[in-house]
Structures are given as structure tokens and as C-alpha cells.
Amino acid sequence: FTLYEDDGETIDYLNGAVRTTTVRQRMSKDTITVDLEPSSGSFVGSTQAKEWEFVIFIPPDWKFVLSDLDHGEFTSVISGAGDEKTGKQGCELLRTQSLDVTKPHRLTIQRVIKP
Numbered sequence: 001f002t003l004y005e006d007d008g009e010t011i012d013y014l015n016g017a018v019r020t021t022t023v024r025q026r027m028s029k030d031t032i033t034v035d036l037e038p039s040s041g042s043f044v045g046s047t048q049a050k051e052w053e054f055v056i057f058i059p060p061d062w063k064f065v066l067s068d069l070d071h072g073e074f075t076s077v078i079s080g081a082g083d084e085k086t087g088k089q090g091c092e093l094l095r096t097q098s099l100d101v102t103k104p105h106r107l108t109i110q111r112v113i114k115p
Contacts, residue, residue: 007043017043021101025056030111032056039101049098054107058090062111 003021006013022037034054092109099105 005043005046007045010044012043016041019043019046019101032058032109034107036099036105036107038104048100048102050101051098052096054094055091056094056109058092058109060090 001023003023004013005019005021006017010017019039019041021039024035024037026033034056036052094107096105096107
């Protein structure tokens, strides 16, 4: 999907004052990957760095590790947070540090077989 951001206060978006970021997510047998493409555009008040939050459903038979945690991109994880909108359990709230929006980022969750 494409995330559109604007200043939230004016109608400057009608004149192109927006920033867009393409976010792709995919799941394979043993990984969930979220790719953030470099953002384009800007608006008054936009910054080059942004903190991100993701709510990701983790299948119930998964124990997981965040492979990008070693790179310092995640600042916190709230396990089993549940999704208030759907009521699903097993949702994880992932927060990142402030990431440069002009660069691509990949966040990966790896499955670990439960003992």
C-alpha cells in the first residue's frame, strides 16, 4: 500500500504538499517481512526521520525473533497486544527508532519452532 502524509491542518495537499511511502509486507513459510521504500515528496513540517509503529498478526504456532533487532531499528515490542479493532490475539505492536525516510528499510520477523 502507499501511505500518504500531509500537514493535517491545511488543504496544501491539493497542491501536492504530501509525502508518500510505499509499504510492502509479505509472509513466507518462516518469515514476515515489511519493506519501507524511500519516501518522496514533502510538506510543511515534514522531517527526514520518522518513527514507525506496526501491528502485525503472528500465527499462534509461531515463536518469533526480530532479525533486525541487532541493527537497532526496533525500540520496543509489545507481545500479545491483541488488535482492538478485530479482537484478534497474537498481534504484536512493533515500534522502530527514528528512521531516515529517504532510505529503504527492511524489518524481518523470523519463525522459531516452539519447543
